[in-house]
Amino acid sequence: MAAFPQQTASDFVVRYWDESESIPKHVKLTQAFTRSIMEGYWSSGSRLPTEAQLVAATPCSLGTVQRALRDLASAGVITRRRGSGSVVADLNRPIEQPWHMRFHRRDDETKQTLPAYTHVIGRRMSQETGDWSAPLGQKDQDIIRIDRIFSINNDLRVYSTFYAIAERFPELADGDLEQLSGQNIKILIARHHQMPVHRIRQEIRFEIPPDHFTEHCDCVAGQLATVLNVIAYDLSGTPMYYQDFHMPPTNYLLDLGTTSLLG
Structure with a gap:
């Protein structure tokens, strides 16, 4: 070449x-x-x-x-x-290779990422505030919330809630909801705004998920679930989105990536 x-x-x-x-x-x-x-x-x-x-x-x-x-x-x-x-790079890589839900088998020395598929189960806009408000700098703006199920290897279901300032990403609010299923939202945003995710901050917490979460995923009602929180930032340091993944107990390993301490 x-x-x-x-x-x-x-x-x-x-x-x-x-x-x-x-x-x-x-x-x-x-x-x-x-x-x-x-x-x-x-x-x-x-x-x-x-x-x-x-x-x-x-x-x-x-x-x-x-x-x-x-x-x-x-x-x-x-x-x-x-x-x-x-x-x-190939920006059309399938959702089977996500950034955040990269699970692999414990006994797989190659650490091959298991396929992940998504299905959107809800979307709404409101001025509701919550844990996402301060990280996103929400004032009186509408927030768009997208609820999705990540199916890992077709045998582990994770509940995802995605939040962003609606006016920043109108492409997420318009169109057929079903068309968002299977979409890599990170790439969708990059294509519309010519600005990729530059860095992410990840935290783990533990909480009892709402009952309507457990109806759709493998978390157990009334029991603590592991919640992976991800906040994504663009090159200027402006927060792009806030996302929670409610994960049930599993024998799979979740790859959280490697961070360089150099440079």
């Missing part, structure tokens, strides 16, 4: 570099790449210009280019391998 010629890097900058935006250059470059990828300028599997080509085509230093590429790789928009450069 050959790298793009320098003129292609320059054409990318002409099309997507926004001189009017008064934001840090690494953020501007990250946004330019995200928008160009979502619009199909770079297709899945395409090799991006080299760091040297980007330095020559943009008003960015090498350190700024490297930081933007690291941010894109961290968000899953591109992959970076020594000797291979930066390659556009």
Whole structure:
């Protein structure tokens, strides 16, 4: 796979570099790449210009280019391998490979992620407040709530509640509810707003789930369930969504990922 010629890097900058935006250059470059990828300028599997080509085509230093590429790789928009450069990731990966519900068998040394399927069972907008309000910065805005069931390997059912500021993500409020089933909401948001999830904060708590949760998932009524809470942030640090996963006891292992302490 050959790298793009320098003129292609320059054409990318002409099309997507926004001189009017008064934001840090690494953020501007990250946004330019995200928008160009979502619009199909770079297709899945395409090799991006080299760091040297980007330095020559943009008003960015090498350190700024490297930081933007690291941010894109961290968000899953591109992959970076020594000797291979930066390659556009497949953003159409199925929900069978989610970020948060990555279960695998205890005895599986390969730690292969078990398939996960989703079904939406409810959606509503309101000005209701709750644990999500402070993290999302909710004031008098409507919140959109989407309730889903994650079926892991077709034998473990997890109840998910997703919250976001409705006016930020109108695409989640419109259209056929059934069309959200099986959707990777993280990718859906990225496609509409050209801004991927940059980082997440995860916490575990334990609580007795509401009775209507246990009617749909494998949590036991009146018994404590493990709740994985996820808050996702964009590149600017603005919270994008708040999500709870009510998980019943299981012999599966949940992979919470690896965090680097370097850089």
